[in-house]
Amino acid sequence: MKPAAIIACFFLLFRKNGLAQLNVTNLLTEAQKDPISVDAARPRFSWQIVPEQGKTGFQSAYEIEVDTISTNNGGYVKLWSGGKVTSGQSLYIPYGGKQLKSGRSYFWKVRVWDEKGNPSPWSGFASWKMGLLSSADWKAKWISPSSNGPVPLLRATVSLNKEIKEATAYITSYGFYEARINGKKVGDAYLTPGWTSYTKRLQYQAYDVKDLLKQGENAVGVTLGNGWYRSPLGPVAPRADFYGKELALLLQIKVVYADGTERLIVSDESWKSSTGAVRFAEIYNGCIIDTRLEQKGWDKAGFDDREWKSVKVQSYSNNNLVATVNEPVRQHETFKPLKISTTPRGEKIIDFGQNLVGWVRVTVKGQAGDSIRISHAEVLDKPGNFYTENLRSAKAQNIYILNDGEKHTFEPQFTWQGFRYIKVEGIKGDLNPDDFTAIALYSDMKVTGSFSCSNPMLNQLQHNIQWGQKGNFLDVPTDCPQRDERLGWTGDAQVFSRTAAFNMNVHNFFTKWLKDVAADQYPSGSVPYVVPDIFKTGTNEVGGSAGWGDVATILPWTVYTAYGDKQVLETQYQSMKAWVDFITRQSRNNLWATGNHFGDWLFYSVNDDRDGISAITSKYLIAQCFYARSTQILLNSARLLNKKADEQFYTQLLQKIKNAYLREYVTPNGLISSDTQTAYVIALEFDMLPANLRQQAADRLVKNIKLYNYHLTTGFLGTPYLCDVLSKFNHADVAYKLLLQDTYPSWLYPIKAGATTIWERWDGIRTDGSFEEASMNSYNHYAYGAIGDWMYQNIAGIQAAExxxxxxxxxxxxxxxxxxxxxxxxxxxxxxxxxxxxxxxxxxxxxxxxxxxxxxxxxxxxxxxxxxxxxxxxxxxxxxxx
Structure with missing residues (x-):
């Protein structure tokens, strides 16, 4: 018998005996696939199981093996084996071997046993590489350009005299950076190194650059931009230089030769600096590129840099450097013009058909010195003219200056815009749709959720929710992507987090951002309005609002329930506790009736009072409910983490909070003092009422809704739970009526008005075609998209029981x-x-x-x-x- 036939017979016998019912796939290290910069001391392993067809696929035990590469012959050497562990757990299993080393590559595999005790084959190897684990591992020096211009170029040349086996670049900066080696971009990420609380946490990125380097002469070039570091930030009167005044680079490339020897390429005093075609780049105001000033070949070997200036070496600490765990911002979908037209004012505009975030790639030809100006807008006004008033002070404009009569293709650098429409100036004659492409830009989170149904309006709503998330999840969860703001508002992220976790894998995205929530949390325990916190001045605390600060507890709990990762609760526990303790200190007689609160932000307000029914909810009543909610989450977390004393203390505190709420805000027959939809919704959602008063509270909620002709009146804090409460308390018909309402205020009203993303206001465009006040009227603002969670959990019925x-x-x-x-x-x-x-x-x-x-x-x-x-x-x- 031939060897192949022997193998086939053995395989059939193996299956017949029931020994090959499972396979293992999708191996992840720290929730990442084959990461090359892990700084967790004990990385955690996860996997998925693929059973044979018709089999259930239950795991009863597992075995993990971790190997490293032998330096002598390149073979694998076993480093650690946990042995057979009887457990159905397949998520976040920690490494248990000897201490891991900076920059070293490791490999792991796993096999499992099914419920009958049959083993699976070993999986293939997954890999990871440790990051730079201490500041001493950084041999590079911080360098800044000689002149403090907006977009400097930095370069160095290096000779590599042996065959290259592997090469890993570690790069970070104060300001944005784009690195290039021998004329090619390093990686495919944008807006690096991302936005964190820079003084406490500065991310570095790692790249495999083996294929970019070559034996012989090499050039490494880096462009720096203002980025979040020193671009003007904040609404109304943006503040520049919030984190610092000088841009800086830290770069280190570890090259391993085929013979096993190593070489480091580092940023140091030997580098040189100059400027190039990019003359200006800021987050709100856009980019100016003047090709007349381009230095061709500056990022390649052989370029003459004798006129370039020396760099300055800075004495910045490396103690705040951390590896990047979240997905980078990348380019995604592209859109061609849906329509090209001329407005009543004579403006040449292009409609891409989708409100998106990113930029437009444009190909142009003209005369030397011609200036092409691209402006951005989300909507056209009632007559059909280009409308930018809601951008406030943000110019959101990219300018390209030509140096010859040849064709040039441009993309902006170190900026982005939120837009559906662009206005084009400086191109003579008709616009060619082939010359314009809109490119979407957002953090590269895997799409995990899909929803559709027999109602096309609800399908469009789902589309709008997803695009609102894409447009606002650019490294941090921003409130809007187009005007002079784009900040990590804590309340917005909190209310949308459950929906976000259905639509995309936000595990790493939120885990990273939560660390900055803790980093920027004030010594008092108060949580800033925005994270990273750009509102603070000196010791002044700008935060502490109910529903916003509660992101410190609600978001870790959301991540835990969605992904089963208990470590996020361990990591955030002190932050969670500090927030609850802050509220406790602000309270009197267990009532949180102090401080400044946004309340039910942007609720539907009316001028009349219908039969004693109002839409205005007491901000302190709301605060008391969120006080209870955060305390409940904290005690639940204490129970999971086996913190017995805390569990007992906060259990008792929670009862005091609820008793105080009942005394202050609820009559004996269940009437809540703020007789509003939001008041009843959060009371029921957060379990503030005794069992005998709950159904009648839900009935009062329905009465209120009927008085408004089956329209909602809730704002940011009441809306996420509205349909949820109605369906829980036997009013699913009312929940559906609200969801399917298509007149103002409702979820579907913007869709009838042509929305392709979620609006900030229920009536961003009024029924007469006019706009809400320009000072706060974003057409891409995901908060009200929180209804998506109800659609997944109730219409489709997908819920997590554990x-x-x-x-x-x-x-x-x-x-x-x-x-x-x-x-x-x-x-x-x-x-x-x-x-x-x-x-x-x-x-x-x-x-x-x-x-x-x-x-x-x-x-x-x-x-x-x-x-x-x-x-x-x-x-x-x-x-x-x-």
Whole structure:
């Protein structure tokens, strides 16, 4: 028998005996695929299981092996094995071997056993490389250009005299940087090194640059830009130089030759500096590129830099340097012009059909000295003219100056814009659509969620929610991407976080940002309004608002429940506790009735008082409810982390908070003093009322909604929970009516007005076609998109019964005259999907449950009145009911 036939027979026998039911895939280290800069002392490993078709795929045990490379022959040497561990856990298993070394590569594999004790094959190897673990590992020097211009160029040449085996670049800067080696861009990330609390946490990025370097002469070039470091920041009167006045670079490339010897390329006093074609680049105001001043070949070997000036060596500390864990900002979707037209004012404009964030690539030809000006806007005004008043002081304008009559293709550098429309000036004749491409820019988070249904308006709403997230998740969760703001408002991130976690994998994105929440938290425990905090001046604390500061507790809990990562609670615990303790110190008799609060920001306000019903909710009532919510999360976290004393203390405190709320704001028969939708919503969502008063509170909420003709009146803090509360308390029909309402104020009203993202205000464009006040009227502002969470959890019915979806609930909510709906979600264990349709009075439901999880599936009848429960294991499940 031939060897291949022997192998085939053995494989068949192996399967027949039930020994090959599982395979292991999607190996991640610290929630990243093959990262090359890990600074966790004990990296954690995760994986997913793929069972054979028809098998459930349960893990009963696992074994992890970690290897390193032998320096002698390049083979693998076992470094650590945890042995067989009896556990179904496949997420965040910590390395348990000897201390790991800076810059060293490691490899790991895993095998698992199924519920019958049959082993899987070993997985293939995944890899990771440790980052630079101490400041002493940095041999490079901080350097600044000789002149403090806006966009300097830095360069150095280096000769490499041996065959290169591997090369890793570690780069960071004060200001933005773009690095180039031998004329090619290093990596595909933008807006590096990202935005953090720079004095406490400055990220560096690592790149594999082996293919960019060559044996012989090499050139390393870096362009620096103002970035978040010293661009004017903040609304109304932006402040420049918030973090510092001088741009600076730190760069270190470790080259390993084929013979095992090493060479370091570092930034130091040997580098030179000059300027080039980019004359100006700021976040709000855009970019100016003058090709007449271009220094061609400046980033290549052989360039004559004798006229360049020496750099300055700076004495900055390296103690704040941290490896990057979140996904970089990258280029994504592209859009060609949907329409080119001339406005009543004679402006040449292009409509790309989608409000997006990024920039426009333009190809132009003209005469030397011609200036091409690209301006950006989200909307046109009622007559159809270009409208930029809502950008406030932000110019949002890119200017390109030609040096000859040849064709040139331009993209801006170190800036971005939020826009659907552009105005083009300086091009003679008609605009050619082939010359313009809009490019979307956002953090490269994996898309994990999808939702669609039989109602096209709801599908557009889902589209708008997703694009609002894309446009505002640029390294930090910003409030808007177009005007003179673009800040990490804490309240906005808090209310949207659950929806964000369905749409995209925001685990690393939020984990990174939460560390800056803690870093910028004030000594009192108060949390800033924005993170990174650019409002602070000296010792002045600009924060402490209910619903905004509560991001310190609510967001870590959201990340934990979505991804099952308990470490985020451990990391953030002191920050969470400090926030609750801050509120406690501000309170009197367990009532938080002090301080400045935004309240139910941008709620629907009316001039009349309908039968004693109002839309204005007491800010202190709201504060008391969020005080309780944060305390509840803190005690839950204390319980998970086995902090018994804290659990007991905050359990008692929570009861005092709720008792104080009842005494101050609720009558004995359940009337809340602020008789508003938001007051009832947050009281019920945060469990502020005794059991005997809850249903009547929900009924009062419905009465309020009916008085407003089935319209919502909630703002930022009430809206996320509105439909959730209604469906929990037997008013799903009202929840659907609110969701499907298409007149102002409602979620669908902007869609009827042509919105392609979520608006900041319910009436950003009024019914008469006029605009809300320009001082605060963004057309890409994700907060009200928090309804997406309800659509996933209720219309599709996908819910987490245990953190990380180890146990799942599927419970679709039938209503709204929908005839079908489907959603999918990539949880840490794999794909969950729920698809239902109603046809001829019968409901069909198809559910997919990923391996190594279980689920309770609640199958509704075709009218959504009753449910039948099924407890299932992983796999595809089909159900039908009349």
């Amino acid at each position: 953190a990380g979806y180890k146990k799942i609930i599927i419970k679709p909510l039938i209503g709204g005259n929908l005839t079908w709906a489907e959603a999918g979600y990539d949880c840490p264990y794999g794909r969950i999907s729920s698809k239902w349709k109603i046809e001829a009075g019968k409901l069909d439901l198809v559910v997919t449950i990923p391996p190594n999880t279980t689920a309770d599936i609640f199958v509704p009848d075709a009218r959504g009145k009753t449910y039948q429960k099924y407890s299932v294991q992983s796999g595809v499940h089909h159900y039908s009911r009349q």
